[in-house]
Amino acid sequence: MAKLTIENTARVVEAYIGEYASGKSEMAINRALELNKQGRRVTLVDLDTVEPFYTLRPIKKILEEQGLNVISFSHEDAFGLGETGAMLNPRARWALRHEGDVILDIGYGVYGAATLNLVEGIDECPELKVLAVINQSRPMTNSHERTKEYILSLGRVDGLVANTHLGNETVTEVVLQGLNITKEVGEELNLPIVYMAVDEDLWEEMNQISVSVPVKYIKKYMPGAMW
Amino acid sequence: MARITEQPKKSFLTGNETVAWACLAADAEIMFGYPITPQNEVMHYWTRLAPKYDRSFLQTEDELSAGFTTCGAVQAGKKAFTATAGPGNVLMQEPFGMAEAMRLPTVAVIQQRGGPSSGTVVYSQQEVTLTTFGGNGEGHRIVYSTATHQEIYDYTIKAFNTAWKYRFPVFVLGDGYQAKMREPLELYNPEDRGIEMVKPYPLIGLGGEIGVDREPSHLCNIYSLEEELYEVVMKVSAEYESISPEIEEYEEKNCEDADIIILTHGIVSRAADDAVKALRTQGIKAGYFRPITLRPYPAKQLREAIQKSGAKKLLIAESAYGQFERLTKQEIYGETIQVEHLYMPGVGIIDHDIITKVKSIL
Numbered sequence: 327m328a329k330l331t332i333e334n335t336a337r338v339v340e341a342y343i344g345e346y347a348s349g350k351s352e353m354a355i356n357r358a359l360e361l362n363k364q365g366r367r368v369t370l371v372d373l374d375t376v377e378p379f380y381t382l383r384p385i386k387k388i389l390e391e392q393g394l395n396v397i398s399f400s401h402e403d404a405f406g407l408g409e410t411g412a413m414l415n416p417r418a419r420w421a422l423r424h425e426g427d428v429i430l431d432i433g434y435g436v437y438g439a440a441t442l443n444l445v446e447g448i449d450e451c452p453e454l455k456v457l458a459v460i461n462q463s464r465p466m467t468n469s470h471e472r473t474k475e476y477i478l479s480l481g482r483v484d485g486l487v488a489n490t491h492l493g494n495e496t497v498t499e500v501v502l503q504g505l506n507i508t509k510e511v512g513e514e515l516n517l518p519i520v521y522m523a524v525d526e527d528l529w530e531e532m533n534q535i536s537v538s539v540p541v542k543y544i545k546k547y548m549p550g551a552m553w
Numbered sequence: 554m555a556r557i558t559e560q561p562k563k564s565f566l567t568g569n570e571t572v573a574w575a576c577l578a579a580d581a582e583i584m585f586g587y588p589i590t591p592q593n594e595v596m597h598y599w600t601r602l603a604p605k606y607d608r609s610f611l612q613t614e615d616e617l618s619a620g621f622t623t624c625g626a627v628q629a630g631k632k633a634f635t636a637t638a639g640p641g642n643v644l645m646q647e648p649f650g651m652a653e654a655m656r657l658p659t660v661a662v663i664q665q666r667g668g669p670s671s672g673t674v675v676y677s678q679q680e681v682t683l684t685t686f687g688g689n690g691e692g693h694r695i696v697y698s699t700a701t702h703q704e705i706y707d708y709t710i711k712a713f714n715t716a717w718k719y720r721f722p723v724f725v726l727g728d729g730y731q732a733k734m735r736e737p738l739e740l741y742n743p744e745d746r747g748i749e750m751v752k753p754y755p756l757i758g759l760g761g762e763i764g765v766d767r768e769p770s771h772l773c774n775i776y777s778l779e780e781e782l783y784e785v786v787m788k789v790s791a792e793y794e795s796i797s798p799e800i801e802e803y804e805e806k807n808c809e810d811a812d813i814i815i816l817t818h819g820i821v822s823r824a825a826d827d828a829v830k831a832l833r834t835q836g837i838k839a840g841y842f843r844p845i846t847l848r849p850y851p852a853k854q855l856r857e858a859i860q861k862s863g864a865k866k867l868l869i870a871e872s873a874y875g876q877f878e879r880l881t882k883q884e885i886y887g888e889t890i891q892v893e894h895l896y897m898p899g900v901g902i903i904d905h906d907i908i909t910k911v912k913s914i915l
Contacts, residue, residue: 346594347567347735377590436597463565465574465740466601492565492737500563 337453338366338427341442342487343480344459345467346435349489351381351551353459353523354431355389356544362393367426371418372398373441374433381433384551397421414444422447438480455484457520460511462490462504473511485520486512488539498531505537555580555606561741568731569594571702572636572662574740575709577602580750581660582631583609585622587641590674591732592664595636616641620648623659627652628772630755632713636662638729640671642680642687649722650688654774656789657756658716662709662725664732667899676729677899678819681876684726685848691786693793695800696724696848698819702738705731708845710743710750717751719796726847728872730901731820797849804843807833808858811840813866813911814890816855817902818844818877821870827904832911839911840864847877852884859890866914870895870907 338361342350351372358370370389372382382389382398389396397417421428422445432441439456442448458477460467467473477483490504505522512519521540524532529543557578566574572595576584584603586596596610603610613619619635626633637645642663652659665680667673686692695715697708709725716723743750756772763769776782804822807829808814817825822843832839842858844851859867867890871877874896882892895902895910 346597347565347570461565463563463737465564465566465570468562468564492563493735495563495737 338429339422339451339453339455340428341430341432341439341454341456342459343432343439343441343456343483344435345461345464345476348435348459348461348464348467349487349491349523350435350459351431351433352544352546352548353457353487353489354429355382355547356523356542358389358394358427358429359392360542361427361429367395368393369395369397369421369424369426369428371421371428371430372396372415372433373418373430373444375414375441375444376434376436382431382551385547388547388550395424419444419446421445422451439482442482455520456482457485457487458483458517459487459489460504460508462507463492463500470507470511473507474514477511477515477517483517485518488519488522491525496525496528498528498535501528501532502535502537505539509539556742558740558742561739561745563737564740565735565737566702567594567733567735568702568705568727569664569733570598571705571738572709572725572727573598573602575706576634576660576713577606577608578706578740578743579710579713580632581608581634581713582753583611583626583633585611585613585619585626585633585635587613587616587619587637589616589638589641591666591676591729592636592638592641592662594732595662595664616644617647620645620659620661621651623661624648624651624655624657627657627659627753628655628756629758630753632717632753634660634662634713636664638664639666639668639673639680642683646683646687646689649694650690651774652722653688653690653693653789655772656720657722657772658720658753659722660709660712660716660725661722662727665726665728673899674729675899676872676901678728678821678872679874679876679898680726681818681847681871681873681880684724685880691790692848693789694722694724694848695719695846696726697802697845698726698847699731699845700820700822700843702731702734702736706738706740710748714748714751715800717753719800721793726819728820793849800846801849801851801854802845803851803854804841804845805854805858806841807838808840808842808862808864810838811862811864812838813868813915814840814842814858814862814864815907815911816842816867816869816881817871818847821872821902824902824904824907825870828907828911831904831908837911837915847880850880850884855881856885856888859885859888864890866891866893868893868895868907868911868914870897870902870910872897872900872902874898
């Protein structure tokens with residue numbers, strides 16, 4: 327097989343990993359749309375091997391309408407298949423062959439970065455950044471020690487995304503407390519906070535506060551996915 | 554007793570994870586289970602938590618075995634539970650029947666999925682009949698139907714106490730949406746809320762001499778004589794009926810002057826709550842009634858709500874084709890209120906669906 331070489335070093339390749347329900351899909355969608363708005367060509371990949379027919383499927387069309395190339399099973403593909411076991415979407419395997427940016431949503435969260443082995447050419451991809459999404463309100467990552475232990479279990483991690491929230495009950499204190507702990511753990515493990523994610527509804531309050539990491543305001547798409 | 558949190562803390566969880574944390578907080582010692590969507594993460598999280606808190610887990614070869622091993626563990630005095638869904642719930646009805654017959658304090662969490670048959674993993678409320686009356690017996694069991702993650706936490710903890718206090722099998726009835734959905738809730742240690750956990754005790758291998766030191770412990774699910782079975786079932790029925798008023802739970806809002814009462818259970822109650830608020834702002838006198846226990850059913854309270862309101866109509870909304878309606882009708886037999894329904898099997902119900910239906914029938 328011809329070795330995959332990537333000439334265009336300017337392209338963005340990010341893989342979102344982390345605890346189940348930590349916000350991986352939400353981060354991946356928002357990041358893909360952000361890049362797309364800059365006029366870039368973006369492929370968003372649903373790499374959930376445990377529940378492959380559920381994660382992005384219900385909102386695939388909405389995301390495609392916004393200009394993303396979405397590699398995910400569609401309603402038609404999934405019809406009648408239900409929970410037919412772990413399955414790799416063949417298009418996901420070849421995702422890096424797409425031109426432009428590639429954002430990988432490593433769904434379900436059980437295997438950490440190991441799932442990336444399923445993507446052809448991933449080891450030869452110099453742009454790849456593996457980002458671990460951390461929500462300090464998740465009980466398994468709700469303290470310094472637990473977060474550290476969890477990150478160390480993930481395999482390769484290049485940076486952290488601080489995504490502490492409580493759904494519709496999120497207030498800025500929760501976000502900032504979460505950021506502090508995530509930052510401390512990051513410093514200890516020598517991992518940068520690539521950005522902090524904050525619900526766009528908190529823009530007004532958060533905008534008054536200065537924080538030492540980049541802030542991305544996110545729009546929530548996953549409540550529309552229901553599952 | 555392990556403290557799961559230093560101070561009450563809001564956390565962001567899926568419903569399945571909430572079950573695992575609640576079982577931990579309730580001092581459950583062992584889970585028996587077999588994988589099935591949408592309850593898998595109950596097992597995943599229990600197996601992640603168990604080693605850290607010195608608890609146990611056994612994955613059995615199927616749901617029959619998971620049910621029976623739960624029955625066995627509680628007889629040995631272990632606080633044990635299982636979780637399942639759909640066809641797993643069908644298979645577990647045999648052990649659950651045994652639990653009814655032998656008065657075993659089993660706890661089972663059911664995350665309802667679509668049916669009939671095996672492969673449908675999506676949300677529904679189609680396991681109401683199965684969970685309330687699925688055994689080859691009289692339905693001597695207690696079923697809590699939850700609506701929020703906080704309730705999943707609260708009622709899973711309560712389920713253990715109800716089981717060990719009254720010695721009937723107890724069920725927490727959720728569904729695929731509650732299982733997978735994420736929302737904030739407060740995790741707490743039961744003792745911090747003044748909740749005393751009933752201590753488990755062995756039902757077999759007891760000390761002392763039978764007839765001298767203690768009564769015999771009859772744990773029997775085989776009766777060879779008709780008269781013997783009759784006697785036992787009549788005795789257990791009477792006991793179940795006598796404790797029912799202590800166990801029945803419900804939620805009622807705006808029924809005093811209601812022209813129409815909306816009756817829902819489980820997650821659909823959230824839509825009904827929103828619908829009633831919206832209808833009230835539009836000048837439509839809607840009321841809200843929700844049984845929290847489906848077994849025993851708070852029939853007396855529902856009858857009272859109907860009577861005091863003078864409502865002309867009762868709208869039953871469910872993500873099933875009439876299972877909740879059948880259960881309700883048998884419980885309120887004789888009421889003359891007109892019963893309407895909104896059946897959406899396998900489909901989520903939102904406030905808009907209920908509002909539209911109410912307007913079409915008023």
